[in-house]
Amino acid sequence: MRTHLCGNVTENLTGQSVVLCGWVARSRDLGGLIFIGLRDHAGVLQVVVEPENKPAFAEAEKLRNEFCVRVTGTVRLRPESQWNPDMATGRVELLAETVEILNASAPLPLLMSDDDGEEVRLKYRYLDLRRDRLQRNLRLRTRLTRAIRGYLDGHDFLDIETPILTRATPEGARDYLVPSRAQPRSFFALPQSPQLFKQLLMMGGMDRYYQIARCFRDEDLRADRQPEFTQLDLEMAFVDEADVQAIAEGMVRAAFREVLDVELPGPFPRMSWAEAMRRYGSDKPDLRIPLELVTICDAVREVEFKVFSGPANDPGSRVVALKAPGAAGQSRKQIDDYAAYAGRYGAKGLAWMKVKDPAAGIEGVQSPIAKFLDGSAVAGILEATGAAAGDLLLFGADKKPVVNAFMGALRLKLGRDLALVEPGWRPLWVVDFPMFEFDPDEARYDALHHPFTAPAVADPESLKAHAGEAVSRAYDMVLNGAEIGGGSVRIHDPVLQQAVFDLLGIDEAEAKQRFGFLLEALRYGCPPHGGIAFGIDRIAALMCGEDSIREVIAFPKTTTAGCPLTGAPSVVDAAQLDELHIQLKPGK
Template identity: 50%
Template sequence: MRTYYCNEINESKIDTEVQVCGWVNKIRDHGGVIFIDLRDIKGLVQIIVNPDDKNLFSLAESIRSEFIISVTGKPRSRPKGSENLKINSGKVEIVSSSISLLSRAETPPFQFDDDVNEDSRLKYRVHDLKSMKMQKNLIARSNVVNIIRSYLSKLDFLEIETPILTKATPEGARDYLVPSRVNQGEFYALPQSPQLFKQMLMMSGYEKYYQIAKCFRDEDLRADRQPEFTQLDLEISFTSQSEIISLIENLFEKIFNEILQIKIDLPIQKISYHDAMDRFGSDRPDMRIPFEIKNISEIVKDSDFKVFSKPASENGQKVSALCIPSAAKLSRKDIDNYTDMAISKGSQGLAYIKCNDVNDIEGGLQSPIIKFLDKHTIEKILKNLGALDGDIIFFSAGPDSLVNNVLGSLRCKIAEDKDLVKDDWKFVWITDFPMFDYDKETKKWKCLHHPFTMPVFDNIKDINIMPNSLLSKSYDLVLNGTELGGGSIRINDIDIQNEVFKVLGLTEEEINNQFGFFINSMKYGCPPHGGIAFGLDRIIMLLTKSNSIREVIAFPKTQTASCSLTNAPASISKDQMRELGLKNKEKE
């Protein structure tokens, strides 16, 4: 039906008969000549319909935006001054000799260049997907997947699918449950990840596994979350953390080179979890921001200012500072807004020093706390932070987690407000995460990653004796403040695995009910192995500079986990309910 795509029509095709097909992007009548911008998946080409052929012209007059047509004709050079160098076919136009109307279209619900709200775009998603922006995003997504498959295939990875209907296991979020018709009263769970299956594949001798996997989590949504999402999942036997990191770095080097023609710096910087929290207030630091947090506890612990000296001297607490370059001219309103933000995160307030002249301690600094600090302490603070004239310093004191949260959030907020975030790509590995974290609400230990991560220990008894001090063999990859994915070296010893389960407070009965199939599989041999998983949607979102992962998914869900196009989820018939052994709970 077509001989060329629209963007393939160029000067080499002049006076050659061609046939193109696509959607009418725009149509206009200029002085008795009809111009049609025809669009297909590859691009645009301009069609000319002259009035000489009355039947053809009459047909063209009936054509509207988004009609689907086939055009036969011969390309010619556009008149001088009318070229459109923004498109590949912009130097030529096709003089039509015949047009076939393949499909009519009603008036579109909106134009692609309109400022349309997301609700309308999702409701009319089929139309929205025709836009060049959405096509560009989904083509980029397909290209990235192809790069991944090609790269891993050449390294002898096997693409193996794991079950979608599986058993509910505790993985942090709520499961999506599917009732069984055959086994009434029992339920499948949709997988939150292929974690256990990929580890069992290692036990089965498939030494290099990967999958572009669909995962499901019933959780509250935000810009970078969906109830169903896609991840690149991989696992390797007989490997090490450094080998996995190197493999992933080379993969991202390839993706960025082929998709964006950008060379990323390798090796990627590695920072421990502890240092990341101390220096950036986050385990997902945005390394483009040109300033970081400094722990000044040692400087102020002997100060007479108890607001600083008390937390600086206590375990689990600290005093930290954030020096913002050239920001001393922040208004009172700006500072009040940042103070309100700090208070919303649990702080009592937000101390600050404006540095008008760092060499004049008595007259060159503005601060409500300056009178409580001696000159020597102030000098040491300024020197430690590298403060210069025109800078402003913010302080936070209290529990480590509070200080990290306050100054980490402030760092990102001020950088965004003052346009201090560099337009760049900055990767960082975060390593050496704590193995466990204590949940004060449930009064139980939980894993910071998952319970199959290998802890770092000298003696297996340490796992239960000192869970608060154990690190794990884990690693997350972060790009521009967004976590792309994470992984770990896995536990391959039943005794270690059971010790971890015990720390989590699981009884033998609970272990057997939830993970019995996995533990039994380990009994027949389990090689050392490790892996990693990446959120594909997030990667594409960043590569295309989209505001949400909904912009890089063909048919996404809304913030309420519903589909505006199909109106899912929806009720089912009474017969279907009966077959599944389900009943609607009567409204009280």
């Protein structure tokens, strides 16, 4: 039906006859001439319809935005004064010979711009997808997955699919359940990841596996979460951490080189989890922001201000300062806004100090808490933070996880608000994660990653004796403050695996019931193995410069896990429920 794409018509085609198909992006009648912006996935071309061509002009007069049309005409240069440098086709136009309406459009229910609300954009996603922004994003995403496949294919990985209908496994979120008609009162679970199957593939001698897999998690949503998402999964046999990291880093480098023509700095630096939390309050620090948390416990242990001295003397707590360079001019309202922001992440308050003259000690600072501090404490704070005249200090004091959460979030906000975010890409490996988190309510440990992650110590008794200090063989890849991938070396010894289950409160009977097939496989010569998984949606969003992964997914869900386009989830009729042996509770 067409000979060329709209966005590919350039000066090289001047004088040639072409046939184009697309949608009307705009239509203007200027003094008898009709100008049409004709758009397809490749771009927009200006089409001119002259009144002397009566059949074409009559059809062009009917056109409205988003009419689907076919145009035949001759390419010609625009007058130089009308060149548009913002368009790839800005030096040429098409003089129409025929205009054919392939399909008219009803009045549009949205503006076809970023001003449309997200709900209406998702309800009419098929229209939203026509926009340049979404076209660009999804085409970049395609190049990303193509680059990933090319790299892994070139490194002898096998592309193997794993089941979608499986059984529930403990991976940190609620499962989506699917009732079985053939086996009444039994349920499949949609996979949160292919974790167990990829380990079984290593046990099956596949050696190197990858899959761009759909995963499902029933959890509260936000900008970087969806109930169904796409994950690059890979696993390797007979490897240690360095082997997996080398392949993963090489793949990410190749993808950025091929998709964005960007050479990532390298090798990627490595930072322990403990150091990341101490310096940035986060296990996914954005290294583009040159702000760090500074521990000031030594300076405030003896002050009368119990908000500081209490945590400073508690091994499970910390007191930190965050220096905002040159921000002492912030108003009280702006500082109060920062306190309210920190409160969303658990802060009970936000102490602050404006530095006027650091050489003057306590006389050179302005702060509502200065009266509770002595000269020695203020001097220690100023020395530890390296504060200069005109700086603003913000303080956090509480249990370590609480302080890390709200001061880490505040660091990111300050970096953006003060325009301190450096350009470019800052990758990082975060390593040496704790093996467990202790749950005081249940009086047991939880796995920080998943229960199949190998500990750094291979002796089960030593692991049990020092579980609180145990370090795992896990690793995360972080890019510009986003965790884009995470993995670990797995447990391949059944005795060590049961020791981990014991610490997690999973006895042998429960372990056998939940994933006995994996434990059985461990008994038959399981090789040492490890892997990593990457969030395709998240990497694509970063590459596209989008804050939300919904902008790189063709048909995403809302933050309530609904689909405005299809109306899913929806009510199911009684007959279908009866066939599945499901009875609904009475209620709303």
